[in-house]
Amino acid sequence: MIRAFRNTGRLIGIVRILARHDALFPLEAVPGLPALRWFGRLLGRIGRKRGRQQRPGLRLAAALQEMGPSFIKLGQTLATRSDLLGEDIAADLSTLQDRLPPFSSARARATIEAELERPLAELFASFDDRPVAAASISQVHFAETAEGEKVAVKVLRPGIEAAFARDLDLFDWIAETVERVQPQLRRLKPRAVVATFAATVRAEMDLRLEAAAAAELSDNFADYDGFRVPQVDWQRTARRVLTLERIDGIRIDNVAALKEAGHDTDQLLRQSAEVFFLQVFRDGFFHADMHPGNMFVDGDSVLRPVDFGIMGRLDVKTRYFLADMLLGFLNGDYRRVAEVHFQAGYVPADQSIDDFMQACRAIGQPILGRPVHEISVARLLAQLFQVTETFAMETQPQLLLLQKTMLVAEGVGRTLNPTLNMWELARPLIEDWMRAHRGPEARIRQAALDIGQVLERLPALLGQIERAADRLADPAGVKLHPDTAEALLRRRRNGAVALWPLWLALLLVSVAAVLY
Incomplete structure (x- = not known):
């Protein structure tokens, strides 16, 4: 109940921003919200911003930009959902820029020292206080290590985890409500889409995972000359700080x-x-x-x-x-x-x-x-x-x-x-x-692998059948007719013989896979 009241209040605030930007049309796509749409139209008559001549997607992008980091990320995700919004609106949302004013270099320095548990002067010979990029989750500073390596240092925004947690809870509540109120929309998996979005955002907020992703991508292309991933400085990387080789290029x-x-x-x-x-x-x-x-x-x-x-x-x-x-x-x-x-x-x-x-x-x-x-x-x-x-x-x-x-x-x-x-x-x-x-050869190889997996599991499966037969035949267990119990025991005794066609078929397919 508390969650519903809290998120309803936030939803009203979102509707007000959408109304100011004349971007209430997403609500029309969700039937069953007449009161919310009426409230939005009422607000839309008051204090509407200029820009009504813009395309609907651009008005929605402007509204999402005003709502903050989580909504900017959400808009970028919705840019892939032309099935929901149409191609024109999805294309306009793809122009959303994940850029925000930078936070102070003093806070960036404090985060680095707290995460790496060392004074900044010990970590870097020089550190540029002017960020080269500032986005919704982090910002990047150039630095140089004591060994003379030029690096780029990414630092999470202060308090960003709590801010995203509130918004992710709101998104999940909205998706849950839509699935409950409009069952026909469940095929679109709104909660699954929100869950995917949430997993992506949470991964972005643990910079160790980003470092691991960079390392994996680098390993995948170790033998490819035309694509090179910057190396991770693991000694200067933690949950809220990531240090990578600096890239110089066009x-x-x-x-x-x-x-x-x-x-x-x-x-x-x-x-x-x-x-x-x-x-x-x-x-x-x-x-x-x-x-x-x-x-x-x-x-x-x-x-x-x-x-x-x-x-x-x-x-x-x-x-x-x-x-x-x-x-x-x-x-x-x-x-x-x-x-x-x-x-x-x-x-x-x-x-x-x-x-x-x-x-x-x-x-x-x-x-x-x-x-x-x-x-x-x-x-x-x-x-x-x-x-x-x-x-x-x-x-x-x-x-x-x-x-x-x-x-x-x-x-x-x-x-x-x-x-x-x-x-x-x-x-x-x-x-x-x-x-x-x-191709045919690949399909035979895959069939052989599948058969191998079946053969690996078969002894355990037979053991489970045998144990189940023991329990069924146990007089203290399930009560069975004597004829049924005798039949089960007979099948158990003859099981190995009865399965010989299966074993032969598996052997023949395996031999064929090897020969081909």
Whole structure:
């Protein structure tokens, strides 16, 4: 009850800000809130800010910016939900900049000393009090170690954990209320989306996790010359402080400066496409905040990423689904696209596969019928998400994060060369990966692995059956008819013989897998 009163009060404050910016339209998407919408419209007649001529998405972005750090992050997350808000509003929300006024260098110094338990003078030979970047969760200062290493030091904002905890509780309460009041919206998994958002934010607020993410990404690309992750200074890293190797380079969207420095922008686009493919398909671990401000090009034309607070993971099955789906779309095989959705369980089995195939064609033909350099897989995914209601598809939060990352990656690609398409550049890699992981030989190897796992579990399963039979046949246990008890004991005695066809089949498949 206290939680409901507290969050209702905060919700009224949010409605007031939305009203001032003439951005109440998100409330129209949630039926069952007539009183809140009436209150919002009433407030909207009073004290409305200028800017009504702006597009709705820009007005909503301005309102979220005023609400503070958590809402800025939320808006960036909603930028992936064109299925909820429409493509135009989602595109406008993607322009939200996570920039806030910096906090004082004295507080930054105090945080560093408290976290690392040493005076700043012992940690750094020099420390620049002017932050080079200030965002909703942290800010960054340049420094130099006593060993002469140039580093970037990220420091969390004071009190940010408590502020986000209050807002995350509010978001979860709203999602819970929506699911309860409007059961038909449960398929969109509002609570799961909030939970994913909360997990991402909490990970960002433990800078040791960001350090670990940077180290993992670095290990994944240890043998790749065109992409290098800054090294972590673990001795100067803690929960609220992260110290990384400082990057010197040119932003990847500054095409004029890149060309002036002698870089081949077409080659940089090829590298970017290859790196994106390797992260998503090979590793299932990708940088999920790869806007142009987080990617630089050094003097050797090596891509240098920064800011590893938001990372995405995809399990093997999801990667297989993506590869099958993308190749199906790129080849115009809409039957295959529909089949992989049903096989993955993303579309319920009671839906019509033919109708879904027709919907996929309606999405793919206009996009893939364009000149190759204008094809946008991110836009294709966004439109695919928009048909979820018709076919009762459940939201897949991990794919929403990927779709957002794709959108940003495509934007960077068009900046480097608007006549080249990153997906066509990556297509040979996708096809090679598919042959290696989805071809006949790969399927046999996977079948052999699955069989091996079954064989490992089989003795334990047989033991459980035997123990269950003992309990059932025990006179002091469950009372059974004598004929039933005798039949169970007979099956137990003959179990090993009865299972010989299964053992033979497993042996034959295993031999076939080895021979192939």
